[in-house]
Amino acid sequence: MQLSVIILNYNVRYFLEQCVLSVQSALENIDGEIIVVDNNSQDDSCEMMKRRFPNVKLLQNNENLGFPKGNNLGVAHAQGEYICILNPDTVVAEDSFVKVLAFAKKQPDLGIVGCKLIDGAGNFLPESKRGIPTPFVAFTKITGLYQLFPKSKIFGKYYAQHLNENQTGKVAILVGAFMFMKRNLYLDVGGFDEDCFMYSDDIDLSYMMLQKGKSNYYFHETTVIHYKGESTIKDETYMERFQKAMLFFYKKHFKVSKLFAVFMKIGIVFFSFAKMFQGKAIIKMIPKSYLLYSANQKLADKLSLVLQKKVSFHDLKTEKMVISSSLRSGDGTEIILDNEFVSFKESIAILESSRKKSRCVGITFKIIPKNANFLIGSNNSNGRGEVIKIE
Incomplete structure (x- = not known):
């Protein structure tokens, strides 16, 4: 088996459903498996997994074991040559694993591969690539010196600013939301240190790879949504x-x-x-209007009833998949992407491109996962996301 994707879940049932759905699509052309480890969630995460994804391996813990121990448990059940540690509040593109796997196979000194992460509004997440947080580097982060001197080689190490977000290259530290590596290497370094409950475990694992003489890489050629703030x-x-x-x-x-x-x-x-x-x-912003990208007119009518506001319909049977040129900065429109007709890769591209266009400031996004009865998303990387049921 080529790849095992390990997803550690804790009380994020709807984000988990979307995540697993995206991973399934991304594994269609790969000999792979999905392992979901649940840390004693009190929502119906496990019931949902058994009902919607009966073929996914589900490990249910009777207590919250923390991030390191939970992931180590998942890896212990993995069969893949490679593993990917993946947060449940992420969305991968249909070709993410194909691209990362091809890149990983070319690296003779492979440690961990991370990728480009964006939040639910399309903003680049700088923690996608980081330097070793030595006491001095941590000082530049705490004091904000890295922001005052963004081009400085001395003060820009915390977020590995020697690379921009669209450059692939070696970095020291990668974030635990997406960590791709060989399973044997993970086991060789002992996996995540279980003496740390959470938060510095990804830094520690990345650092242990460097101590083994391996190289960690930031790979910019695939983008993954990381909503953040959901598990914590x-x-x-x-x-x-x-x-x-x-x-x-x-x-x-x-x-x-x-x-x-x-x-x-x-x-x-x-x-x-x-x-x-x-x-x-x-402060939660209520959209002034809604725009649905779909080929299902009945869905637009249904959403209008649920949201209690007219939902404009962009018919993908007759119109191209582009953000409407009528949208302007501060418009307050929320764009809803129907995954039945808009792929995860296309959705990610739309979020990214929207942040590059000044006219799209103030536009927010939600996704309706395929065969799901909810729309989901997040307007920033600090607060919790939003789930709206459309039953």
Whole structure:
């Protein structure tokens, strides 16, 4: 078997359904498998998986084992030569794994491959590629120096700014939302360190690959949506775990003085509070109008009843798959993409292209997954996403 995709789920039933649907499409031309590990979700994630995806391997835990242990469990059941650690709040394109697999096979010193990540609004996520968060590099992140001097080789290491988002190349650290590697190498380094509950586990695994003499790569030729904020609510528990995670990484890999340790703790507290309030300061915007891209006129009528607002219809039987030229900056229109007629790859391309066009500022997006009774999406990378049932 070529590839095993490991998806660790915790209480994100609708995002999981869309994710698995996209992965199934992406594995059509690959000898692969999907393994979903559920960390004792209290929603109906497992019931949905059994009903909609009976052929997907589902591992149900009786408690929340955390990110490292949950993923290690999934990998232990994997049969693929390669594995992909994938967040449930992601959407992959139909050709994502074909492209990444072809790239990976060409690298003689392969560690981990990451890809280009965007949020639900089409914005590039800078954590797609990062440098080693040494104490100094972490300092540039905490103080915001990397933003003040974005082209500086000294201050731009945290987000590996020696590469732009459209350049493939070697980087030190990749994000756990999408990590592609050989299964044997993952097992050789011991997988994710289970002493870390979450948050620095991807940094640690990436760093261990470097210590093995391997190279990690940022691969820009495929884009994946990462909605973010779905598996984690940025509350006081989040802040505490984030602090512990960063301290875990420093204690494991770096020798620092007691004075510097105190300084870092102060910085981590500040950074944690910033992230916590960043996630809470989102004001929900209600769309002024809706535009459905589909070939199903009845769906537009049904959505008008559910949303209690007229839904304009862009008929894909007669019209091209382009964002309407009538949309303007600040328009407040929400575009709904029907996955029955718009592929995940096309949806991702639309989100990306919208952010490159100033006239599309203020436009938001939702997707209706194929054969699903809900539309789903997120308007930013800090707050939680939105699910609207259309039964």
